[in-house]
Amino acid sequence: MSTRTKLARRFALLSGLLMASAACFAGDPAPALGRLTISGTVAAADGAALDGGKVIACSAPYKACKTQVEAPLRRDGTGYAFTLTVPDTGPYQIVAWKDVDGNNDASPGDYLGMARDGAAVTAPAALPRIAVKRVEGTAATVAAAGTGSGGAVTGSWSQSSTTRELVLMPKIKFQPSLATGYGTNLGGTFGAGSATNTVIVNESTSVTVNRSMTLTIRPDGGFSWRITRSYPEGSCTKTVNQVKEGRATASGGSLTFAIERGTEQWSGCGKAGSGAIGPSRESYSYRAAGAALTISGSGGVNWAFHR
Template identity: 45%
Template sequence: MKNLLLPSLAVVAASVAFAGMAQGQAADLAGVWTHSGTQTELVVQPRVRLQPYATPGYGTSYGGSAGYGSVTTTNVMTEPTPVQVRRTMTLTIPVNGAAVWRIEKRQSSGPNCTQTIRQVKNGRVATRGDQLTFQITDGTERTESTCAAATSRTLPPGTETYGLTRRGNSLSLTSGGSTWTFSRG
């Protein structure tokens, strides 16, 4: 019983420490921040690849590409692909550090297909130096496509950390190779 209690106490202590840090810094970020723009981002997408038959490959093989005895294999693989992504985001931060981040991404998902992903993330934000940490408590995601059925899922709790730059009423968050600049509304 004693060993089961220690990890739980560590989680509670970390949450309390994060909440205290968030409340102390939230006043500086308080407000409604908006971003709208289009940029190239790496998006994981399926691709069809023709590979020489003798070369082992990853993915799902659908047999010879040119019929019986073909020296090629057709494979469907998923890989990061540069895609133009149109994003609209609203990050609402009250003085107490609670936060709601609404994200809508629209991107191509094939030659004649468009995919729209809508997320709502609820949680708390805190800053430390040049980083913003978003502790997600819950959220939802809905994906719609012109070529496939819509799907929905619940987002799991987690922590996301972004590079942070502040200039007046401008807030820039960096993740990987992408930078999103928000304006205070």
């Protein structure tokens, strides 16, 4: 295998996890010509040692990564610190990486993390601590969490829309009471002894929904999804706020969210409530290209996210 091919293969996995390009990792780092600095600290979520790790700054547009600057992690008391010297204000994407197996590939067992969940950083800057996590699973799973077949999905996304969607709505219905004799009499009067009962059931109903969402997918596949929806319910407007967290994987044009936990709060018509969201899975079709991410599915789902 040629050196060029090997470098390209290495970056194919890195690009999904670190949202950079082959140009960013295949070549030598660009020299640090400027005096602007980006500094901060790095820690492993499980307390692992990060000696030999490094921090990488990749300039926008990230797929081209025209400027790449690296700096080693250094011991700073009980933790690790870094200082990147960059040639201009950027913006940059900042990645912390400990290559545990030394194969120069982002692979299971390594530690990875992104400053500000992948958001752009402008120099000079003193960053909050970057939390790195151990990459779990197989190489295929790790790559899927970053790229899948539809493009890179890691990073922070936002969305807002006003569309028709299917929503569970309470409806009053009349159901026949059990009666002796032949058939069921649906006439009669309402109330005690009536041949019909009045019940409230939840049915999927197409309504106009105002929706806004923020979605952050980290390099290790972990995600945080904040959703706000408002829609008419009778003569009132109901507002629902949800937070979902778990693991995301992308494969074959399908983006799956394995929800591990979450919360929900709602209000409307002078009433309010809250509750927990239990474990579940949601799968959608998706396409990602640069700063655009489209998620689609049944029930009128066609969400256009942007960075």
